[in-house]
Amino acid sequence: MKKTLLALVCGTALIASAGAVSAAEDTLTVGTEGDAPPYSMADVNGNVTGYDADIANAVCAEMKVKCRFVVQSFSTLIPSLSTDRFDVIVSGLGITEARKKQIDYSIPYGGVPQYYVVAKDSPIASVGSIAEIEKMLDGKTIGVVNGTTYAKYVQKHLPKSEVKTYDATTQMLADLEAGRIDSAYSDSPTWTDFIKTPGGARFTRVKVPVSQADDPAVLGYGMGIGIRKGNTALQSKVDTALCALSKKGELTTISKKWFDEDYAIACKQ
Amino acid sequence: MTDVWRFLFEQGWAVSLLKGSAVTLGLGLLGMCLGLIIALPLAIVRWREVRLVGRLVEAYTMLVRSIPGLLIIYLIFFGSVQTVDSIGAFFGFQAAVRSAYPFLMGMLAISIISSAYSVEVLRGALQTIPEGLIEASKSLAMPRRAIYLRIVLPLMLRNALSGLNNVWQMTIKDTSLVSVVGLGELMRTAALAAGISRSPLVFYLIAGAVFLLITFASQRLFVVCERHLNRGFLEAR
Amino acid sequence: MDMELLQEAIPFLLKGAQVTLIIGLFGVLIGLPLGIVVGLVRLSRHRRTAACFSAFSAFFRGTPLLVQLFIIYYGFGQLEFVRATPLLWWVVGSSLHCAILTVVLNTVAYTSEIFRGAFQSIPKGMVEAAQACGMSWWVALLRVRFPLALRQALPAYGNEVAIVIKESSLASTITVLEITGYAKRLMSETFAIIEIFVIASVFYLAINLLAMLLVRQVEKYLSGGVRTGRKIHI
Numbered sequence: 222m223k224k225t226l227l228a229l230v231c232g233t234a235l236i237a238s239a240g241a242v243s244a245a246e247d248t249l250t251v252g253t254e255g256d257a258p259p260y261s262m263a264d265v266n267g268n269v270t271g272y273d274a275d276i277a278n279a280v281c282a283e284m285k286v287k288c289r290f291v292v293q294s295f296s297t298l299i300p301s302l303s304t305d306r307f308d309v310i311v312s313g314l315g316i317t318e319a320r321k322k323q324i325d326y327s328i329p330y331g332g333v334p335q336y337y338v339v340a341k342d343s344p345i346a347s348v349g350s351i352a353e354i355e356k357m358l359d360g361k362t363i364g365v366v367n368g369t370t371y372a373k374y375v376q377k378h379l380p381k382s383e384v385k386t387y388d389a390t391t392q393m394l395a396d397l398e399a400g401r402i403d404s405a406y407s408d409s410p411t412w413t414d415f416i417k418t419p420g421g422a423r424f425t426r427v428k429v430p431v432s433q434a435d436d437p438a439v440l441g442y443g444m445g446i447g448i449r450k451g452n453t454a455l456q457s458k459v460d461t462a463l464c465a466l467s468k469k470g471e472l473t474t475i476s477k478k479w480f481d482e483d484y485a486i487a488c489k490q
Numbered sequence: 491m492t493d494v495w496r497f498l499f500e501q502g503w504a505v506s507l508l509k510g511s512a513v514t515l516g517l518g519l520l521g522m523c524l525g526l527i528i529a530l531p532l533a534i535v536r537w538r539e540v541r542l543v544g545r546l547v548e549a550y551t552m553l554v555r556s557i558p559g560l561l562i563i564y565l566i567f568f569g570s571v572q573t574v575d576s577i578g579a580f581f582g583f584q585a586a587v588r589s590a591y592p593f594l595m596g597m598l599a600i601s602i603i604s605s606a607y608s609v610e611v612l613r614g615a616l617q618t619i620p621e622g623l624i625e626a627s628k629s630l631a632m633p634r635r636a637i638y639l640r641i642v643l644p645l646m647l648r649n650a651l652s653g654l655n656n657v658w659q660m661t662i663k664d665t666s667l668v669s670v671v672g673l674g675e676l677m678r679t680a681a682l683a684a685g686i687s688r689s690p691l692v693f694y695l696i697a698g699a700v701f702l703l704i705t706f707a708s709q710r711l712f713v714v715c716e717r718h719l720n721r722g723f724l725e726a727r
Numbered sequence: 728m729d730m731e732l733l734q735e736a737i738p739f740l741l742k743g744a745q746v747t748l749i750i751g752l753f754g755v756l757i758g759l760p761l762g763i764v765v766g767l768v769r770l771s772r773h774r775r776t777a778a779c780f781s782a783f784s785a786f787f788r789g790t791p792l793l794v795q796l797f798i799i800y801y802g803f804g805q806l807e808f809v810r811a812t813p814l815l816w817w818v819v820g821s822s823l824h825c826a827i828l829t830v831v832l833n834t835v836a837y838t839s840e841i842f843r844g845a846f847q848s849i850p851k852g853m854v855e856a857a858q859a860c861g862m863s864w865w866v867a868l869l870r871v872r873f874p875l876a877l878r879q880a881l882p883a884y885g886n887e888v889a890i891v892i893k894e895s896s897l898a899s900t901i902t903v904l905e906i907t908g909y910a911k912r913l914m915s916e917t918f919a920i921i922e923i924f925v926i927a928s929v930f931y932l933a934i935n936l937l938a939m940l941l942v943r944q945v946e947k948y949l950s951g952g953v954r955t956g957r958k959i960h961i
Contacts, residue, residue, distance in 0.1 A: 264686070266502075292672055294670070294671075294672065296915035297568070300568045300914070300920055306591060367911060368915035372912075386908075386911075386912055388900070389685070391685035391686075392685070395688075395690070395801060396902075399804045401804070553928075553932070556889065556893070557928045558894075558895075558931060559893070559896075560897065560900075561896065561924055561927055564920070564924065568921075659788075663791035664791070665791075666791040666793045669793070670900065677791070677793060677794065684801065690797065690801035690802045690805055691801075691803065694798040694801065695798060698786075701790045702790060705789040705790075706785075706789065
């Protein structure tokens with residue numbers, strides 16, 4: 222009994238000392254979804270690749286710190302940021318007024334249009350206007366990711382359709398392929414990536430895009446880096462870094478690499 | 491089939507599944523132990539029918555056993571970072587705490603859930619101890635500590651073993667719930683692999699097989715323990 | 728607590744409660760009779776059938792419900808022949824039907840274990856007396872064995888009912904909108920985590936209390952005046 226007690230005390234002391242050694246290093250912890258191609262894709266070892274990963278790494282390089290990624294489901298990112306689980310969020314986070322009440326943002330670094338996606342042989346595929354899409358999707362099932370501005374948009378504009386919210390983009394895509402949902406709503410890069418996969422080949426975007434300007438209250442304006450409320454020091458550092466990257470043209474390069482298009486938003490300072 | 495084989499070994503998913511299983515086992519064991527440490531004093535309080543505190547404990551167990559584990563995990567994961575962070579800062583290893591945060595919070599949630607069930611099991615076991623034995627030890631003027639350590643706890647352990655085995659089986663399966671907050675245990679690793687490889691059936695079946703292995707091995711271990719603890723007791727079971 | 732938040736959250740959670748109750752009801756209405764049958768089969772003399780069902784029970788008791796849900800929803804949903812067969816797709820294609828199927832299979836496994844133990848604990852003397860009276864196997868089952876087993880199993884089955892209701896919350900991971908599903912959605916929209924958690928917990932507590940009261944009533948009715956002195960473990 223005494224021996225086990227002694228062992229326990231020694232063990233705790235050892236762990237505590239080991240922890241003290243590995244403490245103070247200059248790292249920026251970045252929260253990201255890890256399950257959303259092509260923005261953020263986590264592999265087996267926890268390394269994250271994708272558009273957001275590149276943006277985060279570029280910002281870290283500008284700020285001369287190391288980046289450490291934490292992968293969590295999208296809807297849990299903002300609450301975790303508010304409770305200090307990581308320093309910033311880089312995960313295609315749209316800037317909206319509702320979110321601004323919870324967290325602060327950097328300047329926007331990109332803005333993407335959104336589309337509905339349906340099977341190629343669906344009658345909705347050739348529709349010409351948003352109003353018509355909404356009419357035809359009445360009573361059908363649409364997939365969105367929980368916590369995104371897209372989810373809010375669909376719930377607001379299509380009250381008579383059945384909206385299925387998924388915890389991860391890959392799960393939504395799996396159900397779309399399986400035919401459990403008639404349609405799904407997300408942004409252009411997600412769909413470009415999905416249609417290139419073998420399972421996504423029989424799907425197509427409905428040609429009419431939805432831009433954030435169509436409903437800024439819900440869709441917001443641009444993607445930004447989320448920062449904990451009140452952390453103005455970090456916010457100005459991140460803003461400076463983003464501005465420098467924008468002026469160097471890095472943001473455009475990263476956007477073209479992952480999206481084949483330039484969705485970067487220039488720094489206005 | 492060969493595709494999956496390649497996926498498992500060339501890209502190292504088999505190793506991560508093993509790592510995930512280790513995390514699952516660690517989470518389950520630590521959670522169960524912490525749960526027992528919490529449950530024992532609470533069970534004794536209930537057994538002794540201490541006035542107000544006994545009622546509080548009863549309310550606690552009823553609450554935790556009625557609320558789904560998923561909700562409890564959500565609450566703990568998002569409700570207590572500040573506290574854990576400050577404790578970590580006190581010991582000087584904030585960064586380590588941050589990186590181990592999901593594991594610590596998962597362990598806390600699992601221990602809360604398992605402690606609620608353990609309290610009931612231990613209380614039931616304590617109630618089956620014949621009063622006569624305790625009266626005999628009191629008449630021998632044994633100090634209270636000796637009564638508990640030498641008489642009550644060993645007898646309680648023997649009676650509680652079957653119930654505790656059930657709680658353990660439940661606990662190890664509840665660890666899969668912690669995957670929803672991103673902890674890299676077995677279920678989450680399988681889900682990541684399934685998402686990337688687009689072959690969910692294989693990976694979820696593998697996860698199921700590993701859980702079966704763990705529960706089966708636990709069951710055999712329990713039988714051995716029961717036989718050991720029942721040495722000398724000739725009652726037919 | 729924010730009145731506005733309550734007003735926004737409660738209608739959604741009520742809708743979710745309906746779905747939770749549906750899952751729970753199907754779980755009990757289908758799970759209980761099937762569980763009793765499987766429990767009896769596992770005790771039968773036909774060794775191989777008994778072994779098959781014991782294996783089924785061991786699988787569903789040995790793996791987490793989350794894994795079972797994902798295997799059936801995402802795993803089977805991936806198979807071409809499942810997608811092509813209308814009957815199979817009616818089950819696997821809909822997240823609610825899938826959730827109900829998995830919960831039912833899970834509870835049948837546990838219920839069969841409870842009733843297997845209950846039937847085994849009936850004193851042999853009673854069964855022999857019934858046979859001596861000339862009762863056929865079936866009559867002996869209905870008149871002697873089943874009532875005794877039911878009385879023995881009820882406390883444990885009461886626990887199982889509570890577990891079924893709690894496990895319905897896992898259906899939210901495959902997009903079913905029951906209480907936890909709406910709670911997750913509300914949490915991510917309003918960011919009021921603790922408040923939504925409390926409200927959702929109140930709903931679950933209410934449903935569980937209702938279920939426990941029902942089980943207690945059944946136990947009282949079955950005792951028919953016999954004081955068992957046994958308490959239901961919630």
